[in-house]
Amino acid sequence: MMSVIKKLWWFFKLEKRRYVIGILALSLVSVLNLIPPKVMGHVIDHITQKNLTRETLLLNLVYLLLSAFAMYALRYVWRIYILGTSYRLGQIMRSRLFGHFTQMSPSFYQKHRTGDLMAHATNDINSLTRLAGGGVMSAVDASITALVTLLTMFFSISWQMTLVAILPLPFMAFATSRLGRKTHESFKHSQAAFSELNNKVQESVSGIKVTKSFGYQADEWHSFQETNDMTFAKNMVTMKYDSMFDPLVLLFVGASYALTLLVGSFFVKDGQVTVGSLVTFVTYLDMLVWPLMAIGFLFNVIQRGAVSYERIADLLSEESDIKDPKAPVTVIKNGRLTYDIDQFSYENEVTLRDIHFTLEKGQTLGLVGQTGSGKTSLLKLLLREYDVKEGEITLAGHDIRDYRLADLRSLIGYVPQDQVLFAMSILDNIRFGNPKLSLEAVEEAAKLSQVYHDIMNMPEGFETIIGEKGVSLSGGQKQRIAMSRAMVLNPDILILDDSLSAVDAKTEFAIIDNLKKTRQNKTTLITAHRLSAVVHADIILVLQDGNIIERGCHEELIQAGGWYAKTYESQQLEMKGAAYEE
Numbered sequence: 001m002m003s004v005i006k007k008l009w010w011f012f013k014l015e016k017r018r019y020v021i022g023i024l025a026l027s028l029v030s031v032l033n034l035i036p037p038k039v040m041g042h043v044i045d046h047i048t049q050k051n052l053t054r055e056t057l058l059l060n061l062v063y064l065l066l067s068a069f070a071m072y073a074l075r076y077v078w079r080i081y082i083l084g085t086s087y088r089l090g091q092i093m094r095s096r097l098f099g100h101f102t103q104m105s106p107s108f109y110q111k112h113r114t115g116d117l118m119a120h121a122t123n124d125i126n127s128l129t130r131l132a133g134g135g136v137m138s139a140v141d142a143s144i145t146a147l148v149t150l151l152t153m154f155f156s157i158s159w160q161m162t163l164v165a166i167l168p169l170p171f172m173a174f175a176t177s178r179l180g181r182k183t184h185e186s187f188k189h190s191q192a193a194f195s196e197l198n199n200k201v202q203e204s205v206s207g208i209k210v211t212k213s214f215g216y217q218a219d220e221w222h223s224f225q226e227t228n229d230m231t232f233a234k235n236m237v238t239m240k241y242d243s244m245f246d247p248l249v250l251l252f253v254g255a256s257y258a259l260t261l262l263v264g265s266f267f268v269k270d271g272q273v274t275v276g277s278l279v280t281f282v283t284y285l286d287m288l289v290w291p292l293m294a295i296g297f298l299f300n301v302i303q304r305g306a307v308s309y310e311r312i313a314d315l316l317s318e319e320s321d322i323k324d325p326k327a328p329v330t331v332i333k334n335g336r337l338t339y340d341i342d343q344f345s346y347e348n349e350v351t352l353r354d355i356h357f358t359l360e361k362g363q364t365l366g367l368v369g370q371t372g373s374g375k376t377s378l379l380k381l382l383l384r385e386y387d388v389k390e391g392e393i394t395l396a397g398h399d400i401r402d403y404r405l406a407d408l409r410s411l412i413g414y415v416p417q418d419q420v421l422f423a424m425s426i427l428d429n430i431r432f433g434n435p436k437l438s439l440e441a442v443e444e445a446a447k448l449s450q451v452y453h454d455i456m457n458m459p460e461g462f463e464t465i466i467g468e469k470g471v472s473l474s475g476g477q478k479q480r481i482a483m484s485r486a487m488v489l490n491p492d493i494l495i496l497d498d499s500l501s502a503v504d505a506k507t508e509f510a511i512i513d514n515l516k517k518t519r520q521n522k523t524t525l526i527t528a529h530r531l532s533a534v535v536h537a538d539i540i541l542v543l544q545d546g547n548i549i550e551r552g553c554h555e556e557l558i559q560a561g562g563w564y565a566k567t568y569e570s571q572q573l574e575m576k577g578a579a580y581e582e
């Protein structure tokens with residue numbers, strides 16, 4: 001349990017100055033706290049001895065007031081310096097986590113669901129902040145208060161009474177530590193359940209449109225209720241252990257009071273202590289309740305912090321499986337692209353097999369084949385979303401793993417199958433890769449992608465906000481805006497992954513025509529289901545179950561009379577039929 005303190009030592013060291021000031025202020029408050037009961041006892045003794053003068057009373061009142069003001073100021077100081085500093089830990093950990101998230105490859109996001117990652121970034125970080133703030137505060141305060149109070153009771157009132165009063169404490173320590181262990185376990189389960197709940201909410205909200213369109217709201221509601229109930233049940237178990245803590249402590253404190261009263265009354269009767277001293281003693285005993293309670297709070301905070309730290313550390317220790325090379329090739333330029341892949345698999349099943357081809361700079365590759373045949377996977381390997389283990393992909397004579405990831409990706413413009421547009425203006429969406437680009441450049445890219453007129457017809461043209469709070473776009477418009485985003489950068493290598501599937505044949509033809517004109521010296525890779533999108537390609541590969549089953553240019557493949565020729569023919573017939581119907 002204490003290991004979490006060790007693990008957080010770097011932070012305490014980093015904020016040493018602030019913690020030292022905070023702890024000093026806190027310690028002074030604990031000592032000043034001893035004054036009021038002393039003053040009280042003193043005045044009571046004067047009253048019982050009937051010799052209380054006005055001067056003595058006034059002097060004691062001044063002591064009380066002075067200590068109250070000093071404590072007011074010092075309490076403010078420690079709150080700012082200890083609790084305030086703890087937020088800094090939250091800030092540091094949050095940016096570490098976020099930095100880590102941005103470094104990770106897609107397989108990380110396949111393994112961890114969004115809701116889970118959100119839980120780490122919120123709940124777990126809050127637990128850590130509580131440990132570095134409230135935890136440190138109660139540890140220092142409780143130990144100093146307990147120490148100075150016990151010493152004062154022991155030396156300035158009666159050591160015998162003190163020993164009797166603390167008799168129940170070892171039993172209490174035993175009981176609370178057992179309870180603490182149980183709380184720790186149940187908290188782990190609560191935290192995991194919260195992650196699950198987060199996932200559920202995230203998935204349900206993002207899929208709400210689909211859920212509703214299929215009329216599955218009721219099922220979704222029931223499945224959410226199940227997760228919600230489970231989380232509630234786990235939280236109740238934690239709550240049960242939590243709720244046992246304070247009553248348990250108070251039980252032992254009650255025993256201390258009873259013993260003190262019993263022994264104290266004998267001592268007063270014998271004249272060993274005065275009535276005033278007994279009152280002071282009982283007030284001090286009262287002051288010990290807080291440190292005892294704080295043990296429970298500390299147990300909680302430290303254990304929760306430990307669980308959360310573990311969860312965050314586990315995430316942070318996961319390395320991205322896509323790494324930058326130790327000695328990267330410093331200059332990157334477009335050139336011959338060669339795929340030499342013997343085999344590639346995501347997990348166990350082989351996704352791509354014997355993929356060998358060369359694409360010269362400036363050429364266009366067309367990738368076709370049934371769904372699931374491996375087209376997207378082949379492209380993702382070039383982006384290094386995943387790495388090839390058996391074989392290599394080379395660009396301009398170097399294995400792509402020898403370039404810096406950022407360099408490699410700066411060469412590539414990628415229009416994925418599921419485009420993501422952000423809730424901001426169309427202008428900013430298109431120049432996402434380089435916010436400094438001019439409106440003219442953006443307009444040009446939109447024209448090349450055949451979406452310029454669509455945009456000009458929107459309420460605020462390129463300034464139109466899209467997404468949740470703005471205009472909803474059609475599938476085809478989304479595709480063409482995503483395409484403009486890649487085109488505006490005029491990338492050396494352009495990857496279009498089924499990017500024209502939602503546009504009509506005429507628009508597709510115009511876009512392809514623009515591509516042919518503008519990308520003469522640049523490499524282009526296109527996957528498509530509609531073969532008309534790849535007719536112009538220099539090399540067309542037909543994939544089936546991860547293998548290349550046909551290769552050549554359009555004419556060669558038509559000649560060969562295989563899958564390509566048959567599919568092309570039937571698609572042409574379909575198009576003619578559709579045109580006839582129109």
Ligand SMILES: Nc1ncnc2c1ncn2[C@@H]1O[C@H](COP(=O)(O)OP(=O)(O)OP(=O)(O)O)[C@@H](O)[C@H]1O
Pocket residue numbers: 110346347351369370371372373374375376377378417498
């Ligand atoms: N991240 C992944 N993890 C595991 N398997 C995957 C992953 N991505 C794709 N696959 C599997 O790899 C195979 C090839 O998928 P891929 O997306 O490359 O096909 P595709 O030809 O692009 O299909 P489509 O035309 O439908 O887009 C499929 O069987 C798919 O289930």
